[in-house]
Each structure stands twice: as structure tokens, then as C-alpha cells.
Amino acid sequence: MAQKRADMIVETRGKLIKAARDAFAAKGYADSSMDDLTANAGLTRGALYHHFGDKKGLLQAVIAQIDEEMTARLAVIIDEASTTWDGFIDESIAYIKMSLEPEIQRIVFLDGPAVLGDPSQWPSQNACIRSTQRSIQKLIDEGTIRAVDTEATARLIMGALLGASLWIAHAEDPHTASEKVAESFIALASGLLLPTQTAAE
Incomplete structure (x- = not known):
């Protein structure tokens, strides 16, 4: 059970980082909205806040x-x-x-x-x-x-x-x-x- 949860965390983080990386590369940080990032990752804003704190934290991860x-x-x-x-x-x-x-x-x-x-x-x-x-x-x-x-x-x-x-x-x-x-x-x-x-x- 613990392993499954750990795998889900890695998967969620990976989806958010990929969506952010694609958006930052294409549109730049300033023009990439958190709503678009999370929608493209198939996740919610809550997931972004939970894993990275905010958009700035997501940029650090990227x-x-x-x-x-x-x-x-x-x-x-x-x-x-x-x-x-x-x-x-x-x-x-x-x-x-x-x-x-x-x-x-x-x-x-x-x-x-x-x-x-x-x-x-x-x-x-x-x-x-x-x-x-x-x-x-x-x-x-x-x-x-x-x-x-x-x-x-x-x-x-x-x-x-x-x-x-x-x-x-x-x-x-x-x-x-x-x-x-x-x-x-x-x-x-x-x-x-x-x-x-x-x-x-």
C-alpha cells in the first residue's frame, strides 16, 4: 500500500513537471497559468499546491x-x-x-x-x-x-x-x-x- 502511494506521488509530480516544462518552454513562465498547467496534467490546483507549494516551486522543480x-x-x-x-x-x-x-x-x-x-x-x-x-x-x-x-x-x-x-x-x-x-x-x-x-x- 505504501509503495502504491509512493508510486502515485512520483506519477503526479512527474505529470505536473512535464506539463509545466512544456508550457514554460512554449509560452514562458509569466504567460503559463496554473489552471492550464493542472488541466494539461489532468490534475487540480490542489495537487500543484500540495507537491510544489506554488508556481514558483514548480519552476524550481522543472x-x-x-x-x-x-x-x-x-x-x-x-x-x-x-x-x-x-x-x-x-x-x-x-x-x-x-x-x-x-x-x-x-x-x-x-x-x-x-x-x-x-x-x-x-x-x-x-x-x-x-x-x-x-x-x-x-x-x-x-x-x-x-x-x-x-x-x-x-x-x-x-x-x-x-x-x-x-x-x-x-x-x-x-x-x-x-x-x-x-x-x-x-x-x-x-x-x-x-x-x-x-x-x-
């Missing part, structure tokens, strides 16, 4: 789901890279490019900050910083980059990537902006390399 998917995609890129340095660069450039994807751009980089505040304070950012910190430590251990403070460097890198992605999302020409950011990021990151190493092209 962003958390998208963040998990982005993290999984980035992990694959790291695993497929031939070297730790290539993985570090490829992952960073992929994160930048994700800000061009309509759903991610609108929900994570436009509506998210407008509704939930500074993205650098979101829980997902702490996970990104820890992951970047581990990559930096591995690059130091391999003798690829200079011995730097891993946390400070990870925060600088993630701050740069986040800030650049927000700029791209708001740019008049996001694609051109993303190309500029990618080129500039490689130039900046290459400053970490030891003189014996060669920067990625």
Missing part, C-alpha cells in the same frame, strides 16, 4: 530536472574525451552551447533568474563547482596545469560560464555571442596550462 539532464550530458562529454584537458574544455564549451537551446535558454537562463534570483546561489551551482573543482585537481595531479587553489579557480570558471551563458541568452544574436564566448573561454582557460603543455585548438 529547472532541477533540466539541470540533471544537462549534468548527465556533460558527464558523457567528459567520459568521451581523449584527455582530461580536452574533457574540461569540451564540457565547458558544451555548457556554453546549451544556452542556445530554446528550452534551456528560456527556462534556465531567462525565466529562472527573473523568478528565482541569482543562479549562482542555486543548489545546482554548488554541484557544478564541486565537479569543476575535481577536474582542476585532476589536471594539477597530471601536471597539465599550474598548481592553483581548486575552489577559487572552480568558482571563477563557473562564474564566467554562467555569466557568459546569461549574456548569450539575452543577446540580440545568441549564436554569434556563443562563438565569441567559446573562443574567449579557451584563451582564458589556456592560461592555466603549464609552459610544457599545448593549448587546445
